[in-house]
Amino acid sequence: MNQLQRFYQWIATSPPLFKLTPPFATLEDVSVKPLNSSEQYNGNPRLGFLYQHLCTAALSNSERYQIIAEEIQLNDAEGKTIGAVDLVLRNTESNQIEHWEVAIKFYLLYNGVWYGPNAHDQLHTKLNRMLTHQLKMSDRPEFQKIIPLNDAPQERLMMQGRLYINPFTPEPPPKECLGYELNPSQISGYWCYQSQWDLIGKPLYHLHKPCWAIGTDDFSQPIEKPLDRFIHAQTEDGQFWFVVPDSWPGDKAVRGT
Numbered sequence: 001m002n003q004l005q006r007f008y009q010w011i012a013t014s015p016p017l018f019k020l021t022p023p024f025a026t027l028e029d030v031s032v033k034p035l036n037s038s039e040q041y042n043g044n045p046r047l048g049f050l051y052q053h054l055c056t057a058a059l060s061n062s063e064r065y066q067i068i069a070e071e072i073q074l075n076d077a078e079g080k081t082i083g084a085v086d087l088v089l090r091n092t093e094s095n096q097i098e099h100w101e102v103a104i105k106f107y108l109l110y111n112g113v114w115y116g117p118n119a120h121d122q123l124h125t126k127l128n129r130m131l132t133h134q135l136k137m138s139d140r141p142e143f144q145k146i147i148p149l150n151d152a153p154q155e156r157l158m159m160q161g162r163l164y165i166n167p168f169t170p171e172p173p174p175k176e177c178l179g180y181e182l183n184p185s186q187i188s189g190y191w192c193y194q195s196q197w198d199l200i201g202k203p204l205y206h207l208h209k210p211c212w213a214i215g216t217d218d219f220s221q222p223i224e225k226p227l228d229r230f231i232h233a234q235t236e237d238g239q240f241w242f243v244v245p246d247s248w249p250g251d252k253a254v255r256g257t
Contacts (some may be wrong), residue, residue, distance in 0.1 A: 006214045008035040008054045014213075017105070017123075017159045019181040023135060025100065025156040033061040047209045051104040052086060055158065059089060059100070066090040068097070074142040085137045088147060091154075099138040099153040101130055105161040106212060106232075108191045108242055109173055110249060114163060117191075117230045117242050119249035123163075124177050130157055131178075161213070164189035164242055168196045191242035197225045204233035204241055215240065 001009065012032045018024045035057060043049055052071075059065045072085040087100040107114035107123045114123035135155045137143055163186055165173055173187050192200065203222035207215065212232055219236045230244040 002037060003210065003214070004039055004041060004054070005035045005037065007050070007210065008058060010214045011051070011054050011160065012058050014160055015183050015185055017161055017163065017183055017186050018177075019183050021180065023131070023155040023157045024180070025158045027055075027058055027062075027158070030059075030062045030064050032058045035061070045210075047104060047212060050210060051160075051213075052102055055100075055102045056087060059087065064091060064093055065098075066092055069147060072143065072146055074137060074140060074146075076142065082140065082142060083134065083137050085143060086134075088138070088153065097149055097151070097153040098156050099135065100156040100158065101134045102158045103130065103160075104213065105159065106164070106189070106242075107161070108164045108244070109166070109171065112171070112174060114174075114177070115249050117232065117244065127159070127178055127180070130159070161186070162189045162240060163187040164191040164240070166191050166193075166196075168192050168199050189240040189242070191244060193246045193248070194226060194243055195246050197243060200235075200241065200243075202235045202237070202239070204231075204235060204243075207232045207234055207240075 012027045015028065016024055016026050020026060041050060041053055043053055056067065056070055060067050066089065068088040068090055070087050072088065074082040074084065076082055085099060086102055089098045089100060091098055105123070105126060107116060116122070135157060138153050165187060167190055174182065176182060205216055205219050206223050215234050215238065223231065223233055226243055228245050230242055230248065233241050233243070235241070
């Protein structure tokens with residue numbers, strides 16, 4: 001299996017960050033055909049774009065879903081961008097139209113808050129935006145002009161990734177976020193400060209961003225202790241680690257938590 005196929009398979013079989021209560025979705029219960037080995041991706045190299053491309057491929061390779069439209073850009077009357085709808089699908093089993101938003105995210109727990117590795121975003125703010133903004137795009141008249149529907153589409157949010165805890169500065173991980181229950185199986189990564197590097201006790205191997213989810217099988221060159229930047233890496237036995245500067249999350253820390 002090549003790297004693209006491995007990532008595709010990971011998307012099709014991995015649980016989401018949240019337990020399956022509406023609007024959360026998964027592909028685990030969907031029969032998805034394998035990705036052809038000749039499939040190539042020449043789009044935007046950022047992880048989120050690659051992830052959305054492979055989610056779209058998986059859904060189009062399933063018997064349950066038919067893709068009606070993807071990446072629908074919405075503009076207001078002045079032409080200003082409002083946002084975009086990831087996917088509009090027809091569920092061939094229920095014959096219902098579904099609006100899907102997909103996201104892959106990696107968050108580190110610090111003082112009860114899940115932060116992105118660069119500390120610029122947090123799980124609760126991302127989730128709130130997905131629920132109150134992204135998934136509501138299909139309610140807007142600008143969307144209805146492009147895809148007229150008799151009924152509002154069902155909202156589906158597939159949010160995958162991994163959650164990381166610091167084993168050297170332990171704190172109990174939250175069980176929920178904004179009232180939605182987290183999936184404990186996805187709290188499976190570790191993070192530490194650069195000053196805690198020696199406590200890891202195992203060689204770490206660098207992960208290029210397309211491999212953040214699936215990991216690497218190249219264990220030829222262990223990395224050295226990073227300085228003043230975060231790194232994402234993996235041990236040979238499959239542990240995922242973020243190592244962040246001692247100043248992290250710095251002035252991005254959420255106050256009052």
